[in-house]
Amino acid sequence: MEFKYLQLERNDQVLTIWLNRPDVHNAFNPDVIQELHSCFNALNQSDEIRVVILAGRGKSFSAGADLNWMKAQGEAELTDNEADALKLAQMLDALATLKQPAIARVHGAALGGGMGLASACDICIASTEAQFATSEVRLGLAPSTISPYVIRAIGARQASRYFLTAERISAKHAHDIGLVHEVTEPEHLDQEIQEIVEALLLGGANAQTASKQLIAMVSNQPVNNALLDKTARHIAHLRQSSEAKDGLNAFLNKQRPTWVKTTSEE
Template sequence: MDFQYLQLEQDAQVATVWLNRAELHNAFNTQVIAELHTCFTALNDRDDIRVVIIAGRGKSFSAGADLNWMKAQSEASSTDNEADALKLAKMLQALATLKQPTIARVHGIAFGGGMGLASACDICVASTDAKFATSEVRLGLAPSTISPYVIRAIGARQASRYFLTAERISAEQAQNIGLVHEVASIDTLDQKVQEIVDALLLGGPEAQASSKQLIQMVNQQSLTEELLIQTAQHIAHVRQGTEAKAGLNAFLNKQSPSWIKSTTE
């Protein structure tokens, strides 16, 4: 498979999907989302692949949405906006429902959609310098399409704090709230990932696929078409609002949004 913004590597039974838009901290746009969806769909049909690792080139795992792309989408029609959001929702669903065990190898920042990508993986291993955030509200947005995966990872109670404050979450904090399974120095990150890969390869692939389905069933949070549409409609509505447009413009122009009051007022 040939991609513009991804690199797919295979080492025996392990596939690594590298986000390769390093100059923009692997931010999502329409093309990145489409390539990820295509890649995950193809990997799901590969019986020779036992484990899938998601990683980022450069200084970051992923900064989430490319804000210039988000700004353009805020000007689109409601129909186009919802269709675009649904593509992101379906990409995350394709990752979350892969038959193979998935590992997020996180270093640097994993904000917004980047945190969603890590949450949609079965296992998350982070470097000590990793930072997570659901940063959307500071832009006048909401973490809609990533919400099923983040809430599943950290629970509704923790989501209440971090969805509303958009605070940055250290790797240690992320481990404490259930998002991250293992924390390692950047020098030993790949070693820690390999340890988990080795453990996964000892399991039966059909049993692992069945176990993934079991977890979703018992967790009572099936990723239904209705849920995907609801989250897409939610973000489509929010990002067309005046607050979202003002927040995105403020960020891109390096200004404070209108809801942050000056201390001199």
């Protein structure tokens, strides 16, 4: 895949997607959104890529939407404006529902839509210099399309503050409120991510996809007979899969499952 605003780096089973508009702090425009969506759709068809890392070139992860684009959309017809916004919403959904685990590598600013990207990833690792914000209200807007993922990450109570104040959130505080999983010094950011990648590669690919689906299925649902039935069916189908049979047999026989390459550490 070749793109104008993205750079792809593949290292065996791991693909890093670099947002590559450093001169505008990797701000979104329609082309960036379309390229990201196309990339995510292609990854969902790939069995060769096991882990996806989303990163930004230059000083920032992503400063969110290109303001000139947002201004132009505000002057467009409502139907065109809605269709344009839906493309961003669909791109974020494609990221959130990737079959592969997705890691956000956040340094510098992750503002507005950039915070949305970080929230839509399964795992977020941040430099101590990273800063987050849902900055939309200061532009007379709301964090509409990113809200499902940010609220999922930090909860409605924290969103009640930061959606309304648009305050900058330090990496440490982002960790405290659940947005960031690990905070590390800038020079150790890639090492920290590599450790997460190695842990991910020890799991079965189909099992990880099923686990992502499980979280979406169970999260915020009442524990009732319907949910018990869903979770029982979920594990029953997995137990019959060839991947599960391979993994269980390997564990019982003190061997590696076939999906683990010999370079991975146990």
